[in-house]
Amino acid sequence: MTAPLGLVVATERTPNTPHQFQFWTAIDSPVGIGTIVRVDGRQPVDGHIPHAYGIVTEGFSYTDLASPLFDVLGHDGDPGQSAFAPTERAEVRLYSAAVLRHVPEEPLQPVPMGEVSLATEADVAIALRMDGYLRDDANTGIPIGLYRSGGMDSAIYLDAEFLVGPEAAHLNITGVSGLATKTSAVEWLMATLFAHFPKSKGSVAAVCFNVKGPDLCFLDQPAELEETDRAMYETLGVPCAPFQNVRYFAPFKADNVSLNTLRSNEELLGNVQPLTWGLKEVLQFAEVLLNRDDVDAKADALIDFIKERVLDREFEDRVLREKHRVRSFADLEGWFRDLLSGLEDQGSEHWRTHHVATIRKVRNRLSNISTRCAGLVTNDGHTSDLPWGDFADRAVYVVDVALAEEDAQDLIFARVVSKLREHLEKRDLGVSHVVVFVDELNKYAPADGPETYVRKMLLDIAERGRYLGLVLFSAQQFRSQVHRRVVGNAGTALYGRMDGDELATPGYAVLSAATRTKLATLSKGQLMVRHPHFTQPIFVSFPRPAVMRGRDGVERFPQAADVPRDVGVLRQLRRFDPSLTLAWVQDVIGLHEDEDVLRALHATLAHAPDNVGAYFKSQFRKIIRATPAPAPARTPLRVLPDDDPYAI
Amino acid sequence: MIDAEGAEDATLRARLVQGVPVPAIRAFLDGTQRSQVIGWVGAFPLVYGTSAAVVRSRTERRLSTWDAPLVQHRVYVPLAYVLAHVARGDLERALGAMLEDTTRPALDGSIPAPHPTLLLERATLAVSRDRERLELALAERWCASRGEPIMIDGGIGASEAVAQSSCAVGVVKSHRTLYAEGDALAIVLALKKGERSSVIRVAPRGRSEVLSWYLRLRDAEGRDALWGLVRVEMCVRSRESISERADELSRWLLAESMPLAAPDPRWDRMAYGIRSAEEFLRATTN
Numbered sequence: 018m019t020a021p022l023g024l025v026v027a028t029e030r031t032p033n034t035p036h037q038f039q040f041w042t043a044i045d046s047p048v049g050i051g052t053i054v055r056v057d058g059r060q061p062v063d064g065h066i067p068h069a070y071g072i073v074t075e076g077f078s079y080t081d082l083a084s085p086l087f088d089v090l091g092h093d094g095d096p097g098q099s100a101f102a103p104t105e106r107a108e109v110r111l112y113s114a115a116v117l118r119h120v121p122e123e124p125l126q127p128v129p130m131g132e133v134s135l136a137t138e139a140d141v142a143i144a145l146r147m148d149g150y151l152r153d154d155a156n157t158g159i160p161i162g163l164y165r166s167g168g169m170d171s172a173i174y175l176d177a178e179f180l181v182g183p184e185a186a187h188l189n190i191t192g193v194s195g196l197a198t199k200t201s202a203v204e205w206l207m208a209t210l211f212a213h214f215p216k217s218k219g220s221v222a223a224v225c226f227n228v229k230g231p232d233l234c235f236l237d238q239p240a241e242l243e244e245t246d247r248a249m250y251e252t253l254g255v256p257c258a259p260f261q262n263v264r265y266f267a268p269f270k271a272d273n274v275s276l277n278t279l280r281s282n283e284e285l286l287g288n289v290q291p292l293t294w295g296l297k298e299v300l301q302f303a304e305v306l307l308n309r310d311d312v313d314a315k316a317d318a319l320i321d322f323i324k325e326r327v328l329d330r331e332f333e334d335r336v337l338r339e340k341h342r343v344r345s346f347a348d349l350e351g352w353f354r355d356l357l358s359g360l361e362d363q364g365s366e367h368w369r370t371h372h373v374a375t376i377r378k379v380r381n382r383l384s385n386i387s388t389r390c391a392g393l394v395t396n397d398g399h400t401s402d403l404p405w406g407d408f409a410d411r412a413v414y415v416v417d418v419a420l421a422e423e424d425a426q427d428l429i430f431a432r433v434v435s436k437l438r439e440h441l442e443k444r445d446l447g448v449s450h451v452v453v454f455v456d457e458l459n460k461y462a463p464a465d466g467p468e469t470y471v472r473k474m475l476l477d478i479a480e481r482g483r484y485l486g487l488v489l490f491s492a493q494q495f496r497s498q499v500h501r502r503v504v505g506n507a508g509t510a511l512y513g514r515m516d517g518d519e520l521a522t523p524g525y526a527v528l529s530a531a532t533r534t535k536l537a538t539l540s541k542g543q544l545m546v547r548h549p550h551f552t553q554p555i556f557v558s559f560p561r562p563a564v565m566r567g568r569d570g571v572e573r574f575p576q577a578a579d580v581p582r583d584v585g586v587l588r589q590l591r592r593f594d595p596s597l598t599l600a601w602v603q604d605v606i607g608l609h610e611d612e613d614v615l616r617a618l619h620a621t622l623a624h625a626p627d628n629v630g631a632y633f634k635s636q637f638r639k640i641i642r643a644t645p646a647p648a649p650a651r652t653p654l655r656v657l658p659d660d661d662p663y664a665i
Numbered sequence: 666m667i668d669a670e671g672a673e674d675a676t677l678r679a680r681l682v683q684g685v686p687v688p689a690i691r692a693f694l695d696g697t698q699r700s701q702v703i704g705w706v707g708a709f710p711l712v713y714g715t716s717a718a719v720v721r722s723r724t725e726r727r728l729s730t731w732d733a734p735l736v737q738h739r740v741y742v743p744l745a746y747v748l749a750h751v752a753r754g755d756l757e758r759a760l761g762a763m764l765e766d767t768t769r770p771a772l773d774g775s776i777p778a779p780h781p782t783l784l785l786e787r788a789t790l791a792v793s794r795d796r797e798r799l800e801l802a803l804a805e806r807w808c809a810s811r812g813e814p815i816m817i818d819g820g821i822g823a824s825e826a827v828a829q830s831s832c833a834v835g836v837v838k839s840h841r842t843l844y845a846e847g848d849a850l851a852i853v854l855a856l857k858k859g860e861r862s863s864v865i866r867v868a869p870r871g872r873s874e875v876l877s878w879y880l881r882l883r884d885a886e887g888r889d890a891l892w893g894l895v896r897v898e899m900c901v902r903s904r905e906s907i908s909e910r911a912d913e914l915s916r917w918l919l920a921e922s923m924p925l926a927a928p929d930p931r932w933d934r935m936a937y938g939i940r941s942a943e944e945f946l947r948a949t950t951n
Contacts, residue, residue: 027805102726103726104728104921104924
């Protein structure tokens with residue numbers, strides 16, 4: 018128990034209520050906005066001395082002056098004279114506190130008059146109801162940071178059942194850009210979640226979409242931390258180390274050999290894998306890329322027909338000249354060409370209820386996808402994907418879409434989340450819980466604007482994901498501009514430093530003016546936390562992530578420059594066999610078309626054989642090197658006599 | 666001059682206080698009193714009075730309460746007339762040590778007339794006397810134990826010990842009694858800010874002799890002549906010359922003109938420390 022630092026005070030005009038009270042302190046007390054205090058009542062109720070726990074939400078200070086004019090007069094209008102005043106004017110420090118918890122909780126009464134003291138570590142646990150989930154026999158606490166007050170540090174825990182489900186789930190982070198709040202916070206959160214998620218609750222992995230810059234590109238590289246950060250890691254029981262199991266996925270650039278990511282430095286390519294999809298994968302999510310103007314009901318019907326009847330099947334028709342098995346965009350283009358040619362030959366405008374104009378339109382739109390998503394979508398149907406069914410516990414899968422085109426970003430997001438959902442439903446993903454981190458939620462799930470496929474998916478995760486173990490960790494700069502159902506379903510909300518305009522929006526009206534001011538001035542490493550167990554927001558400090566910052570990473574591991582085809586191929590193959598040389602690659606691919614080289618490369622990457630070189634080489638058909646034909650012997654038309662006198 | 670004689674100059678004159686104001690006062694003493702009629706026995710009033718005194722000492726520009734404040738609650742009863750209606754035993758049982766008789770016989774054996782208004786005034790006067798007694802008790806305790814400069818609200822002559830203590834500075838804000846008349850009074854009323862009158866020796870009946878002078882704390886131009894005017898009292902035993910000591914104490918008092926004792930209506934003459942003492946007693950004796 019700490020010494021009292023204040024006394025509860027209530028008047029008829031400002032009475033105590035069950036949810037709010039006021040107290041005064043000495044001028045030099047360590048109380049501030051966000052401080053947790055304990056009130057000890059004086060009179061027992063039902064045989065128990067009541068205790069109330071509260072968090073300071075507002076502070077007042079005033080003197081015995083009735084009007085500022087008296088102070089002006091007292092100093093003869095010269096502020097400099099205040100230094101000569103022999104006595105400091107009497108000053109009051111008065112604080113408003115919101116009640117966190119009453120003990121006992123019934124009967125619920127106004128906060129009693131009594132002494133106010135700083136909450137001890139044990140008091141903080143009671144006040145925030147953490148005692149309910151930090152029991153030795155059932156500890157589901159995930160440390161989020163340290164609450165600091167009066168020289169005391171208390172670890173603050175979130176309840177895993179309310180962070181990852183099933184009771185509640187999802188987490189949303191808001192904060193201005195450039196203060197390392199959002200990315201740092203989510204990196205720290207993943208570290209603490211992996212360190213403390215109870216084994217008894219199952220396994221957990223994270224899928225992070227890197228949507229801008231190099232933010233999440235170096236999660237497996239260590240950071241340079243200060244001693245204070247290391248101490249926080251130790252206090253909170255989280256290993257001060259980068260993530261041990263991280264895999265990166267990024268589409269190719271348009272050249273289809275260079276990875277389109279800022280993590281393209283050769284030193285780091287060991288765990289970077291191409292993300293490429295073929296026709297089958299893309300066609301399932303055609304809706305993502307084709308807007309309503311593109312796809313009316315008729316076009317939709319034809320796309321469904323292709324998906325159900327044409328894709329990956331032997332398909333023949335009297336209009337077609339030959340049998341088709343469509344596995345790639347190239348195959349599909351051949352199928353369309355054959356079909357339209359057949360219809361022209363027959364002079365027909367309809368095929369199986371589909372008008373030729375609809376067929377042309379769908380051909381145009383679908384063919385266009387491989388152009389719009391070049392590098393992600395392969396013409397040859399090759400697929401390099403996340404390890405569906407083989408996700409590892411405590412692993413991070415980063416899907417780097419930062420440099421991808423917007424269409425490709427949407428497609429990647431929609432398909433990855435759908436596949437996660439599909440596998441979690443079937444319980445065959447490899448882990449029982451997946452945290453999906455999406456930044457820039459303003460863009461992907463805006464409060465207004467057209468209904469997009471991506472927004473629908475985010476809403477679906479937010480509203481139903483927790484039953485599956487699909488958890489959304491999202492972040493944005495302006496919470497007010499994100500769809501209400503997405504942020505509203507986030508059981509836990511974190512707030513870093515906020516923009517004043519954002520704080521002026523109605524969503525923050527529940528916070529006191531002082532709390533809003535504190536939010537507007539939070540320093541790096543500080544967060545305000547809302548969690549279902551906490552009846553009021555709590556301010557905590559968290560350590561710098563133990564992983565290399567994006568901007569440090571790009572300096573230390575500069576992005577690889579665009580390279581010729583042969584060098585690009587070599588880089589990819591050397592991930593598996595570092596002994597391969599450029600000369601060898603040039604020798605193997607030198608005479609082959611780009612299309613063949615890519616097909617061979619994709620096949621090699623997909624199979625990852627023991628002998629990469631041999632496998633890669635075997636993918637090419639034999640080309641006999643052309644040898645120049647010997648020049649025919651020249652037969653003179655007429656041989657001149659040696660002594661021809663007219664020859665000159 | 667009335668009941669006073671010059672101690673510094675043959676005739677009273679205005680003197681500019683030499684030197685710059687220097688804060689040296691270490692404590693402020695004041696008392697409060699409150700009385701209210703709580704009942705009547707026949708035509709005779711029963712008055713409940715509270716008198717209190719406190720010293721607010723100053724450390725590093727902050728004021729805090731020195732020692733324990735003295736607070737006294739009494740019921741002032743005109744026993745000579747009330748006993749005809751109520752048995753003394755009943756009164757003593759009900760009031761115990763709080764019982765205070767307002768009809769004690771004078772030296773000549775007379776008792777006040779049974780006039781309700783007169784008895785009410787006597788009760789109020791008794792409360793005032795009790796307040797003064799508490800103030801003096803605290804002042805004596807301070808002077809005996811601390812000996813550091815203390816500003817006392819009012820005169821210091823009521824206690825021999827205080828009147829002879831060099832640490833006590835009495836500051837009289839009300840001027841019901843003026844110790845000057847004629848030309849001397851005109852000089853007093855014409856004092857400018859930072860000026861004082863010549864020191865005089867005053868010895869009111871029943872009080873110890875003290876040295877006193879008038880001091881103008883604030884510029885009274887455009888206001889009434891008593892604006893910002895106080896009368897200062899100090900002991901007659903002073904090792905320094907009277908002029909030097911009067912200037913020194915005047916400098917101390919001028920330094921106390923900040924911060925303003927507003928919103929008290931007497932802020933032109935009241936030191937902030939004295940107001941602090943009054944506010945403390947108002948808050949704690951309600």
